[in-house]
């Protein structure tokens with residue numbers, strides 16, 4: 001229920017999540033009469049009586065104080081690349097450590113991470129516990145220069161994001177915040193103290209679309225985006241073009257005009273392809289031609305950098321010099337290579353400076369050995385898994401649990417059409433530890449990937465449908481009957497099923 005000033009009451013029941021929640025003092029709230037509280041983290045400003053939770057399901061009134069239920073409660077920590085987050089002009093090709101959490105201040109009909117964003121559907125099996133110190137330690141151990149707050153939406157993880165990013169910053173690690181940014185100005189200002197990069201998803205410039213499809217409203221998103229840009233933060237904007245909903249060229253022009261008027265001509269704008277998910281499965285994936293038209297329209301409006309997202313095999317993923325058209329950065333899926341830049345980050349052809357941030361190798365934390373040092377086993381039997389790319393599936397998450405005491409490696413080799421295999425990633429995992437990482441298609445003639453690990457590793461393999469998609473159902477549990485909508489399928493009123 002919304003009252004007239006846009007303030008939304010919390011659910012009218014005592015709230016008990018399905019996962020093991022913790023109580024951590026929340027920031028940004030005020031006390032009301034009769035032990036009620038009002039949250040100031042997102043523009044909903046939920047009012048809650050004792051026992052009630054807010055719209056997001058992860059902030060609750062406990063005996064007259066507001067607590068965060070999801071502090072340190074996360075999806076499995078994962079290694080991806082910065083391109084996964086619709087960030088093309090900050091440290092191209094850099095690895096990131098991605099963390100999602102539970103809950104969201106929106107409820108988009110097409111959410112691709114609904115199984116973690118909608119607190120009532122979250123399963124304990126998908127929730128892991130981390131401390132801020134442990135997250136930073138993992139980044140340091142693995143030499144990962146950026147922590148990315150992503151997936152469901154990090155706005156509702158405010159306290160954990162602030163605490164962790166502060167420690168990370170002191171260790172020379174950057175923070176990236178990927179969000180729909182339906183956030184109060186006060187909270188956005190706090191983030192500016194610790195976050196370096198904002199990748200903001202503006203769903204549409206149509207207020208009706210926001211209200212009907214996302215259950216939020218537009219002006220706070222635009223205000224907060226302007227605020228972080230004015231604070232000098234690196235900002236990139238993305239727009240998920242949902243088939244037949246917000247995917248016209250006019251939609252793209254309006255968004256490009258807004259970026260030009262409120263941010264800058266050199267702010268990258270990404271048009272991302274949608275896959276049917278959650279309650280929005282009655283249409284197909286967005287046709288690529290519509291994304292290409294949107295990109296052309298944004299460039300015609302005067303933006304210098306417009307890209308496609310969730311697409312492959314198109315030049316529209318590459319960065320061209322706005323001065324002479326020379327190709328500067330080439331991207332294949334979520335991989336990036338600088339090809340036309342000199343040592344100073346200028347176009348090698350016309351010497352125009354590219355508006356982007358290059359992380360100097362000196363700024364990257366050195367990788368430490370992962371796990372406790374123990375003598376290696378003389379010979380360890382290996383298990384082998386093979387996965388073939390198919391249809392729209394060009395990326396995997398590999399989650400490896402080392403059940404033994406000795407550290408070991410998960411090695412991935414690319415299977416090349418008619419030419420055997422070529423080496424790819426090798427990820428070290430300490431005894432009794434686990435790690436998750438993305439493997440994605442790189443070469444056009446690549447058929448799939450071979451994964452090798454010691455026999456005492458438990459391997460879970462997940463199909464990744466699009467970037468910033470956190471899959472929760474692994475291939476050993478079930479496989480979808482098509483490659484448009486991942487499992488679990490949403491079932492009305494239920495927790496999601498594996499079969500239609």
Ligand code: SF4
Pocket residue numbers: 039040041042043044045046053054055056057058059104105156
């Ligand atoms: S963060 Fe959650 S509790 Fe706070 S105002 Fe937003 S939806 Fe309501």
